[in-house]
Amino acid sequence: MVTGFNNSPGTSFDGRAFVELALWLTLAGGAWYLSGDFAGPLPGYEPGAAAWPRFIILLLATVAILQFLSKFRKAGTPAVVDEAADPLRFRGAGLQIAATFLAPLAYGWLLPRVGHFIATPIFLIAFALILGERRIRLVLLTSAFVFAVVLGIFSALFYVPLPEGSWPFFAEISHQIMSWLR
Amino acid sequence: MLENFIHGFLLMVSDPFTMLLFFAGLFGGLVFGAFPGVNSLTLCAIILPFTASLTPSDGIMLFSVIYCSGTYAGAVTAILFNIPGSPENAPTCFDGYPMTQQGKASLAIGAAVTCSALGGMFSAVVMMFATPLVADVAVRAFGQAEIFALIFFGLTVAGTVGAKSVWKGWLSVLFGLFLASVGTDAAEGVPRYTFGSYYLRAGIHFIPVILGFFAVAEVLIQGQRIAEKLRVPPKVSVEFPSFLTFWRLRIAIVRSMLIGLFAGILPGIGGTLGSFLSYGEAVRWSRNRERFGKGEIEGVVAAETANNAASGGAMIPLLALGLPGGALTAMMLGVFQIHGMEPGPSIMMTSKDLVWVTFVAMFMANALIFVLGYVETKTTVHLLRIPFPLLAPAILVLSTIGAYSLRNLIVDVWVMYIAGIAAYFLRKWGYSTAGVVLGIILGYLGESAFVKTMKLYEYDLSIFLTRPISASLILLGLATMVYGMVRR
Numbered sequence A: 001m002v003t004g005f006n007n008s009p010g011t012s013f014d015g016r017a018f019v020e021l022a023l024w025l026t027l028a029g030g031a032w033y034l035s036g037d038f039a040g041p042l043p044g045y046e047p048g049a050a051a052w053p054r055f056i057i058l059l060l061a062t063v064a065i066l067q068f069l070s071k072f073r074k075a076g077t078p079a080v081v082d083e084a085a086d087p088l089r090f091r092g093a094g095l096q097i098a099a100t101f102l103a104p105l106a107y108g109w110l111l112p113r114v115g116h117f118i119a120t121p122i123f124l125i126a127f128a129l130i131l132g133e134r135r136i137r138l139v140l141l142t143s144a145f146v147f148a149v150v151l152g153i154f155s156a157l158f159y160v161p162l163p164e165g166s167w168p169f170f171a172e173i174s175h176q177i178m179s180w181l182r
Numbered sequence B: 001m002l003e004n005f006i007h008g009f010l011l012m013v014s015d016p017f018t019m020l021l022f023f024a025g026l027f028g029g030l031v032f033g034a035f036p037g038v039n040s041l042t043l044c045a046i047i048l049p050f051t052a053s054l055t056p057s058d059g060i061m062l063f064s065v066i067y068c069s070g071t072y073a074g075a076v077t078a079i080l081f082n083i084p085g086s087p088e089n090a091p092t093c094f095d096g097y098p099m100t101q102q103g104k105a106s107l108a109i110g111a112a113v114t115c116s117a118l119g120g121m122f123s124a125v126v127m128m129f130a131t132p133l134v135a136d137v138a139v140r141a142f143g144q145a146e147i148f149a150l151i152f153f154g155l156t157v158a159g160t161v162g163a164k165s166v167w168k169g170w171l172s173v174l175f176g177l178f179l180a181s182v183g184t185d186a187a188e189g190v191p192r193y194t195f196g197s198y199y200l201r202a203g204i205h206f207i208p209v210i211l212g213f214f215a216v217a218e219v220l221i222q223g224q225r226i227a228e229k230l231r232v233p234p235k236v237s238v239e240f241p242s243f244l245t246f247w248r249l250r251i252a253i254v255r256s257m258l259i260g261l262f263a264g265i266l267p268g269i270g271g272t273l274g275s276f277l278s279y280g281e282a283v284r285w286s287r288n289r290e291r292f293g294k295g296e297i298e299g300v301v302a303a304e305t306a307n308n309a310a311s312g313g314a315m316i317p318l319l320a321l322g323l324p325g326g327a328l329t330a331m332m333l334g335v336f337q338i339h340g341m342e343p344g345p346s347i348m349m350t351s352k353d354l355v356w357v358t359f360v361a362m363f364m365a366n367a368l369i370f371v372l373g374y375v376e377t378k379t380t381v382h383l384l385r386i387p388f389p390l391l392a393p394a395i396l397v398l399s400t401i402g403a404y405s406l407r408n409l410i411v412d413v414w415v416m417y418i419a420g421i422a423a424y425f426l427r428k429w430g431y432s433t434a435g436v437v438l439g440i441i442l443g444y445l446g447e448s449a450f451v452k453t454m455k456l457y458e459y460d461l462s463i464f465l466t467r468p469i470s471a472s473l474i475l476l477g478l479a480t481m482v483y484g485m486v487r488r
Helices: A015-038 A051-074 A094-114 A116-130 A136-157 A168-181 B002-013 B016-034 B040-053 B056-081 B087-101 B105-141 B144-160 B166-180 B206-227 B243-248 B250-265 B270-285 B297-321 B327-338 B352-385 B388-407 B410-428 B433-456 B468-487
Strands: none
Touching: A015 A051, A015 B166, A051 B166, A051 B433, A094 A116, A094 B206, A094 B388, A094 B410, A116 A136, A116 A168, A116 B388, A136 A168, A136 B388, B002 B016, B002 B352, B016 B040, B016 B056, B016 B352, B040 B056, B040 B327, B040 B388, B056 B087, B056 B105, B056 B297, B056 B327, B056 B352, B087 B105, B087 B206, B087 B270, B087 B297, B087 B433, B105 B243, B105 B250, B105 B297, B105 B352, B144 B166, B144 B270, B144 B433, B144 B468, B166 B433, B166 B468, B206 B388, B206 B410, B206 B433, B243 B250, B250 B270, B250 B297, B270 B297, B270 B433, B297 B327, B297 B352, B388 B410, B410 B433
16 A cells, blocks of 8 residues: 655665664663653553653664665565666755745744844745746746735734844834834 | 525625635735745735734635635646655656656646646535544544554555655655754653754754755755756646546545645645545555656546545544644734634534635635636746746745745754755755655654653553554554565
8 A cells, every 4th residue: 555655765784774763872871761750650641751752762773673674685685676766865066955945934934033034025025036937027926925915914914923034123014014004 | 405505605705895805815826935935824824914904704814715625736846846845745846847747847837737636626525524424533543643643554655755865765764853853752741852942942943844855945955056057957848637637537536635634624634644644555556656756647636636535634623623734824824813702513503604604715725727727728837938947935935935035043943954965965855855854744743642652651662563543553654664675
């Protein structure tokens, strides 16, 4: 009943199998260690609060080891070439990919500091440019449209209290925009 | 029953404000459901305080209509962008998105429209006929042991679909179950893995995780493909599935209706497990199992019929017993409480107008989904024409607002982005993000059912194998695991 889904298939036995096993076992080991903070029987439930997560952790570690052994066993057989395979490798354009990952994080960091009204339009324009869109007028128009829709629906219609910023200068601008909108 | 239906219908159409709310709910659910990043749950969370100024009947009717239209509309983003509008639509991605990549998006959306409407109308009719009876039978037959066994079975099915291998499928589900253990334990509320954080005591909210796992991860993956010049924009077609297609899938449709309705009726189970189970059964009974996950229309049909059939089913325990079946029905319970009302067995007598207006509205909403959905099939596929670099920032902004506006906590935005980056690697390495999400959603419920069973039967584990329904479900789950291993 295993289906292909749209996840990119992996590769045959290689270094990644070790990395995956190490990650799962680290998670399991760390979680087991931390479960010591709440281990011990409870007055109304003998197995205690740690019983359930520890059972899950044991299963997780067991399946991770079985997965590793399964790959190890298959390593001797010739790898099947999968046309759809898209292993984790970057073919250049590393800077653009790094920016694709970092821009949303920067937006999430700036949002509570400079406020939604300033961070969002900047992010809309910047992210489109990062993804390679070079038609500046189209980028500006689309960003303005999306921002207007967001303002109209969330701020003006439903009064959703979106972040207004904690840095004084930006917070004042946000207050001005809010009072104008409402 | 017909008399009550006509009475409810007349009550609804005779009040212009109620009709206005009905259409607002219908379009609101369709719009919020069909935009990647926000969903019907976001809309309901936003408008919940506003329902205080509505009559209880209008408030419940509005939420039930949003529930129906939002559940359908979530399939559109699942099919077009691999971003399910709600967890119920996650299995729709399995085959819907590959169909889009093959230029068959309109066929997938057409199938989703038709089957959502069929599933929804079927469950609405069952709801009208048998709300008290069905709720009573379901609750009597399904104790905590059976709920646990059903969750176990559902998770074993989820472990065998969606990932590159059964090992990865099970690891995905187990990872989700582990994340669900963050917060407090189900027995006595002891904090677990909270690191002293007040926020983590409430557990990890599944909406930011879903937005991260699907919306953020998809943007990152497509962003990488754009950078590497590997992204091929999908072709747009406006072809609707033929009657013959649905006739060929009639057994799958009926089976999915029953599975969805059954899952919806059980408190806490809801459409998410229903659509996974339905998808799993479609794979199990199909003669073309190898086509699933690669763009098989039956996969879309199974998931979408079941999740909409669950919407009516979920209203049955809510109205008859006051037990919500999921996040949105829990909000409906909030609407009742805002007005100082408690749904329960007597509601059919004490608030007959409210109940019948809700039933009629849900039936009409599902009927209109068919009409509006047909138009939508011809129009929304054109969203694919929008260059992804212009669409992606909008998806991330809407996701950010969707995550933030649930509880007005910036930490939810961070959870979303961290989940997005984690999901990027999980997907790249062949794990099932849908499996993780199902683990998160059902983890606490499963633990709670297990703990209650253990307390009730004095820690006797054999109880799961001595009660017929629970034993059958446990054995089915084990058989699914063995079957998955043999077939890998």
